[in-house]
Amino acid sequence: MNWIPLRERINTLPLVLAGPILRRTDNYSVTVWIALKESRTVTLVILDTNKNALITARQNTTQVGDNLHIVAITAQSNYSVLRDGENYLYNIAFNPGESLNTPGILNSEGSILEIAYPDVHSEYNLPSFALPPNDINDLRIVHGSCRKLHGESLDAMASLDKMIREALAISVEKRPHQLFLTGDQIYVDDVADALLFMLMDAAETLLGWSEPLPGVTNLDELKPGQRNNLATNVAGLTASLDKLNRITDIAKSHLFTFGEFMAMYLFAWSDVLWVNEEDFPQYQDIYSIEATSQDKQKESDFDKEVTYLKEFISTIKQVRRALANIPTYMIFDDHEITDDWNLNMAWCDRVLSKPLGRRIIQNGLLGYSICQAWGNTPLEFSNDKPGAALLSALQTWSKSKGNDPDSETEISKRLGLPTVTEIRKTNPRRLPYFDNSINWNYTVTGPGYEVVFLDTRTLRGFPGEDFDFPELLSDEALEKQLPEISDDNKVTIVISPSPVVGLPFLEGIQKSAKAVAEKLGTAAWGFDPEAWGLQASSFEKFIARLALRTSRQSSRIVMLSGDVHYSFSARLQYSANQPFEFPLPANPQLVIAQFTSSSLRNEKREPGGSYSLHLKGFVPFQLIDYHPKAEILGWSNPEAKKQEVGVVCTYADAFMQCLPLHIEKSPALINIVEERSWFRLPDITKKPEWWYRIDFLPALLENIHYSSNHNSHNTQSIVAPLPRQDRLKPLNQYLSMAKNHHEYKGLWGHGKEVVGVNNLAEITFEFDDTKQIAVQTLWWRLESHEKGKLLEPFPLTRYEVSLSFDDKDCPITDVLREVRMKGK
Template sequence: MTWTPLSERLPSLPLILAGPILRKADSMTVTVWLALRRACTVSLQIYATHYGNGLELSHLLLGATQPTVAIGKHLHLVAVTAYAQTPILESDQIYAYDLVLQDSSGSYTLQQALDTENTGSTCISYFPHRLPTFALPPHDLNALKLVHGSCRKPHGGGVDVMPIVDDLIEQHASQPRERPHQLFFTGDQIYGDDVADPLLLALTEAGDTLLGWKEILPIDKPDGRVPPLYAQHLPPGERSNIAENLGGFTAGLRDKPENTKSHLFSFGEYCSSYLFAWSPVLWPEGFPQGPPYRDGKRAKQWTQEVAALQTFLHPLWKVRRALANIPTYMVFDDHDISDDWYLNLAWCLRVLGKPLGRRTVQNGLLAYALFQAWGNTPEQFEPSQPGAELLEAAQAWSATAGTDQAAAETIARVVGLPPADPETGLPQFRRDEQTWILDRDPGALTWHYIVRGPRYEVLVLDTRTWRGYPISGKPTAPPMLLSPTAFDRQIRHSLRPLGTPPPKQTLVIAPTNLIHLSIIDKAQELSLKQGKVFHNDVGDAWNMHKEALSELLAALFEHRRQVVVLSGDIHYGFAAQLYYWTRPQLTSPDEIPHVLVQLTSSAFKNAEWKTQIIHTKLKSLAPEQPQDWLGWWRSPELIEVQITPGRWRTVKLEVEDQVPLIRQIQTATGSEALSWLTAVRQPQFLPDWRYRIEWIKRQPAQPAFNNRRLPWLQAARPIPRGWQRRLTGLSWLWRNRWLQEGEEVVGYNNFGIVQFRHTPTTPPVVLQDLYWCPPWNPDCVVTSRFCGSLIPQDGQPPIPVLR
């Protein structure tokens, strides 16, 4: 099929370009997000259904009307929210919603706005009434089903598993307690840095067409004689040097310039990325062919990327339908802007200190606010709120083709960009105890938020823009992912008792992990010593900054005994248990126990050969071992007991002169005849807090959907290339189920469903079922279960007291 630019196709496209996407929904509010190609007034109507099963509409419950915001000449966005004065929507019921769109030429039903004569009927419903539906979370925690996942790159490795969410909703569409209740995107909904060349071609052209103007990209040339730079001047596959040298971006510093060869820069490109990720409407029927467009090896790569994009597009209609039928919450990680975004102080200085780098971050954050954050916290976009100011500024900036400098400055301020030093152009910081944090306006949007359910709460953390960079360390030193102020605002304030009993269960969305594979930890420690922090994202994991991790645990457990953390980022899924003890009285050995379970799901679509290797039983050759970490607020006196045949002796251990002191210890190691352990002589030297990490075993895979083949999977299966092709050559071995039943991680594309089990006769547990496509039966779906205990453990300290 031939390439036809959007500018030629736009008049024939439907009114709705992307959406509807169901966003925040609770007993009093429902928010629906839409992207349109014309300005409209959008009316949202929420209906009950007969018998609460979704099959037939009943009476109207609530509604709202809101005009769209003109982000571009042909791009109009709205997140319309229907409010009730008192709780009106209930659990265990299925509700439907309808939309009516009014413009200068008339009124349109939802289906009319979705369809055209050329596209035919667009399916976003599971029922004959053709309206999207949803069910609120149940009061019974045992019936709650939360979906979470991250990292969805259109040309990433493996099949996109996001359409499976649609299959799950469809399977239980009329059962309010069985269908998934909420969906959490935990980061990297788009990739600003790693973009396929053919896709960038489409994104650049679509962005310029939808906005109706071309953004002039600022570059660092002081003589003022450089001609204007537009995105179209930076063709696909040719952006690596610009990204690194003029933008300061670091994704290509790991000797992989191909990671930034098609980096996004313009606002239109970022907007188009979301529209292409969530809807098939703007996609062209074909891309230019590789050989005429590229030569030699690059032509082959172009053709391969086109093939990968086509497999991504094939089931995209299912992704669109799923997003219309489940309340969806989102938060950024680094790739939503660019790889390593705000990783450390050095990144902030090198990127925000360059005009192109700063503009790109601003464009990415503005797009994030409009496409993701608006639906998370619609109350922030009400009149007189920061979001409303941002919408007004975005309209003004776009209406003047990006020349309204006052509007641009307002955008930068409201999305939280730090002011630039007028002399150096570098970003400004301010002190937060022993860290530097990016300065921001007090009226900037807040990216972290809380989702409250009937018996649970979900804290969604912003661990990107509230980092604490060490004052005394190198600019590349790992940061605190939350500064001291952020710990108070995002965690302690949110969990502080309000005069009512706390929820039965607390969950936390942490886009980057608290716990990693040990080999990843060692690789990052080596990279840190070598100064290659951008090679392995050194500083993005909580455990790279032990003081910050201990502060996180202390903040979480100040008012909660058990916590579940949902995370993503690392392109494999797993579960781990963290038992935590704190000793409130320094003179007493008595401890208060707590428990945390980390559930990681990654990636929706970005499998790598490394993750598929550790998925197998080969990983059992080097299994993850339990870890014991101890912490003191004052320097302890530690001894090592060495036991040899016929005798034993004690040796005083050297202790670092720092507070807090955090140290990993080995419990009794060796045999009865030859062993050693760490101990203290006085009770006051017992640790003030400690924690133990244990990996939860992955249970054998179970078939989903009654082992039924899903037709779309066969068509969406990517063509093997590179390392995938080499593995295919050993398919007789690689596809062996025994080999693929590893015990620790799921290394194929996956997403997780989180459930809880607690009965009067059984202890409380949290379950994570990871959905993935097995190589031994690639047209089917299986689930791997991880079961974590939610009971804090009373246990003896790992170090004895020897008097």
């Protein structure tokens, strides 16, 4: 078969191009996002399971292009009409006589199977959802990040469809309640050439016009595989710069235009715009005759990317159905816009000063606004709010075919895109906050808990030099995004796209890379030096803020993160008598369970990639204690003076020698673990002002008894255990079918520590009078005995993290065992 452009197929496609995706949902309102090929007045009806209508809304679509019309419609009530823990259905109507099961709306047959589960549960013949339950022990949250369309292996997001489907079949009360996508929902900076070819084709038809790009004079440089020069040298983007500051081919098909960004979202969330596998564009369709006859390696790389894209679309129907049946919340990280976005002041200087660079950032934020932010905070896009002004400006700009400078200026204003001059005018230096622009951070509340989504990209602080590590939240942002609260929540869930508690040996590499780069006069772009812990002052202020948000000064935090392409769990417990930069004495207690789930689809099998960590686990620090940990003593030391806080006694040359132990920075920190050994004994005589311990945890080692089943045709589906059900029998059955079952236990046999293959995480809680435990269960796939096949996803790796302040396995008193409180 031959490639057929979208303009020749658009009239044969259904009305709905992507969605419906269930978005922000609570007792008062339900928001659903949907993309259509034609303008409609959309009606949303929320129903109980007896099909009684509870809330109704009607709203016109927003015209994004000639053949692209989008709406995030909210059905809202003035009173609490939806009950915690209850299941509900929804239906959508378009023109009179058009609903979701009308032929031509979702598909030519009028089947609802695209977005619902009537074959599993007859009452659920429409898309459905459940509100979070009153009892936190019944709450089931799902999170994940980093979903690259041409990443390796199968998409872990498809696991969500299995979770929902099996819960509806067994116990509808135990279905997942919320999905948190914590960053990199799309990759715009690392795009397969074949995919860019399809996106460019789709963008032209969907919008009906081609966007004029500043600084682009040679249109051949916009072709797939030809964009590196424009991306790196004209726009100033750093996606293609590797760890040695060399230009690679990563950004060869970087997205540039608004239409390309929009098409990427539609391709990521729906199968409608994709062609059949046999109709994919061929190598000869994309490249010149000279290239097709000369570069065999390029053709081989192209074929590999196409193979991965075809694997992606093999599970996309499952993803689409899942997104229609669970309230979904999203926050950006860098890859929605471009790699290293707002990394440091040097990056802002490099990119925001260039017209093409600014346009790409603006287009990325505009696409994020329409496809992600609108559903997160629908009120921001209503009435006279910044989002409503953005939608109006977008329609004007689109009708002008991208040639109206006034509407473009309005778009930039509402997106809060700063100039380099505006950044440099701030004091202390930071990315400025604009009152008339959209807020990207937001909060969601549930029964007995809150969820805080942090914007760690657009409100950063830039202390020090231009290449110095950034503050992921400036002081101003910290105050705005983590306000004081009086609610007595059992737990606060904080969404930070990158892990707040990162693996120390990897952060050490980033610090070293920056130091080496400075000596060589280059930049460490390829090392992504932007972890929370790299900026000590910002990290300590952030932890103190979490501890002091409530008047009771005792907080249990579950931190959900992604970004790093491997999953792990850690625990941080904090106490203080004078928290950093807090004006009054305080005695807070804080426990953080750091859960990281990454990536949905971006595992790396080459040496040094995420699969290496998957096999090896944590890098051993000591033969008898291979899990990295830290025990930190802190002093504010505001003048950054060198002062003695104790001594370290060491045995050398047959004598015991005691040497002074000094601090000299602000904040001043000592990791007492690094000072301990068989021949070193620290003695701290200056009372620390705050202290905490970090423990990196292995997965739970379960009592498994299985034998490998070598029947190569045994790829049957095993129903996964629901929360609190017995896991051992189905787990043993699953492992017996797996060729690589040994990977489940990990290198040390203590349970998998780091999962470096595609995964999706499930978060549950176990709270009673004797314990407070947060649980992360990672769903991933093992290999079948059938060559080249994977088993279905399964809840394999389980981490249990205590949120108790007096946990016996991680006692906070251990941090102070070398401290003699005789000094001030």
